[in-house]
Amino acid sequence: MYAISLGDDGAELRPLEPWQAGEFLAHVERGREFIGQYNGLPDLITDLASSRAFLQTYADKLAADAGRICGIRTGGELVGAVSLRTMDVAQGTAEAGCWLEPSAVGKGLVTRAVRVLIDWAIEERGIHRVEWWVVAENAPSIAVARRLGMRKDGVLRESYLYRGKRYDEEIWSVLAPEWRAASRGV
Template sequence: MKHLFAVELGDDGALLAALEPWRAAEFLAHMERGREHIGRYTGLADVVTDLESARSYLVSYADKAATDTGRLYGIWLDGLLVGGVLFRTMDVAGGLAEAGCWLEPAAVGKGLVTRAVRVIIDWAVEERGIHRVEWWVAADNAASIAVAKRLGMTRDGVLREHYPHRGRRLDMEIWSVLAPEWRAAR
């Protein structure tokens, strides 16, 4: 499938592009393939359960893009939607954004999230003037913590039993990178 505006994430056929409401069926199919894996640490798999909820979720991010309070991007590998990255929140005036991600199992271990998040942090810092990018992650999500480390983020602390998820409360680590650190590392 062609993308009007896409960023190549390397020479492996991976693309990063806006994940828009008209892609709801594709998003739902992706969620069905990865639901159990994606749902281990995030509520996304429990929110996107049918075509209506998939579209509603994508519309919510289209609204955030329109109001400059968030962004949502899909990651495609060989034409198949396999994951995504986002700014769950974005406060341009305050210079703060929270980045996040998800992947279906077939896409794990290829560096896709790290490459995609680098692209969106570059954009946020250089184009939008974001000063602090946060990464909130369940304390037992080793893969996501590894991404934060690869991105040069610093672990700011732990919110103990902060996130209620599927009948338990997860400790959440907060990692961050500041614009001067991001620029210096590049």
């Protein structure tokens, strides 16, 4: 299995696959409350079977060239993940997503990992537009979008029903020419 270095601190980005369901479940358990603030993942991953099914969904997306998921690791331990929740190569669009367990927050891991994923989507798969959907109250995730050079496209008012409460969602995006210009320092 390959690993992509995320910097001098030893953090790595690696694919997540169904055979890693036990490790993935343990990761979700460690971060269940924190991850679940705005992300429904902990409601989906409740046991080994649901963990395996979730990872299989992404294995199927990968096989169909319609998405992917990669784990963020520090010291060999799974501490978070980034994904292309959707990817439509024909339309040139993708939606990136992420989460971390509390022990990994504040180290720039998500920004570094999403940067790798966006670069791959644009340069290898020809994606033109990468979106970032975020609950308007999730300031850390909005900060990631800003650090990645994304622009806020708009707000979908009370569009996200989560655990009985309606939230506004912000949509941020970066276009391939903007990404390339920023990468070159233009």
